Amino acid sequence: MTDGDLEKAAGLVRRARRVLVITGAGVSAESGIPTFRDAQQGLWANFDPQQLASPEGFARDPALVWQWYADRLATIEQTEPNAGHRALAALEQRVPDFLLLTQNVDGLHQRAGSRNVHEIHGSIRRVRCAETGRVYAEGEVPIVPPFPVRTPEGRLARPDVVWFGELIHMPAHRAVEDFLRAAMPDLLLLVGTTALFPYIQQWAWQAASHGSAVIEINPEPSVLAEICDVVLEMRAGKALPELVSEPV
Numbered sequence: 001m002t003d004g005d006l007e008k009a010a011g012l013v014r015r016a017r018r019v020l021v022i023t024g025a026g027v028s029a030e031s032g033i034p035t036f037r038d039a040q041q042g043l044w045a046n047f048d049p050q051q052l053a054s055p056e057g058f059a060r061d062p063a064l065v066w067q068w069y070a071d072r073l074a075t076i077e078q079t080e081p082n083a084g085h086r087a088l089a090a091l092e093q094r095v096p097d098f099l100l101l102t103q104n105v106d107g108l109h110q111r112a113g114s115r116n117v118h119e120i121h122g123s124i125r126r127v128r129c130a131e132t133g134r135v136y137a138e139g140e141v142p143i144v145p146p147f148p149v150r151t152p153e154g155r156l157a158r159p160d161v162v163w164f165g166e167l168i169h170m171p172a173h174r175a176v177e178d179f180l181r182a183a184m185p186d187l188l189l190l191v192g193t194t195a196l197f198p199y200i201q202q203w204a205w206q207a208a209s210h211g212s213a214v215i216e217i218n219p220e221p222s223v224l225a226e227i228c229d230v231v232l233e234m235r236a237g238k239a240l241p242e243l244v245s246e247p248v
């Protein structure tokens, strides 16, 4: 990566009118939230996230899974959006067309002021009935012991997040599909994701192959680096404010 890359990326951002942003856990790393695969620290080090964040894991021990989510939520509640989240919210105010698709469940983009946010893996802040599928508004069902959490009707509740082996949050998927079908973005920003999921790779390829400029921001470039116009091997909290700041 060279200084020219940052300048080239800033020019692409400055000229963009229609922007699609796809974020992953890396955008929240500087807020103190471990990336998904690093999240297994401390007392949860001996648990495989794919065991806890799974229908089988929940069926086996719903109380344990709720304790894990409550601990993650407690970590999130103690964090603040970082400069990267805030820069994306500022960018949204500056362009006529903007959609932010996040794989994160932490709600930090919304807390930073982003509005057109779609959470394809759901939200750790929302609870849904494990029996009826009814989704409760944030805060309507307190996530507090004794676990497992139950709905006001006394039914077993679960976090409204996508677990391994489950269908992604289809309204979020449809929002991106509709956005791309209406018109391709001038610019696709890929921020802090290993981009391992096929739908992420397909959207990036679709935009790149239809002429969108693609910028990746990640200290460790993802599999999508080869289709990017610019790869900034930088932390999101440093790169995004530099890209989005008004030219002096």
Ligand code: OAD
Pocket (backbone or CB within 6 Å): 023, 024, 025, 026, 027, 029, 030, 035, 036, 037, 038, 053, 103, 104, 121, 162, 163, 164, 191, 192, 193, 194, 195, 196, 217, 218, 219, 220, 221, 222, 234, 235, 236, 237
């Ligand atoms: P990962 O944990 O797979 O990847 C985090 C990415 O963030 C890596 O590419 C890091 O290099 C990068 N990163 C770390 N610190 C960063 C920083 N300060 N600035 C920018 N990038 C940074 O997280 P995701 O790609 O989000 O799915 O993983 C996607 C999905 O895989 C998660 O949503 C989860 C997991 O399975 C479900 O829970 C369904």
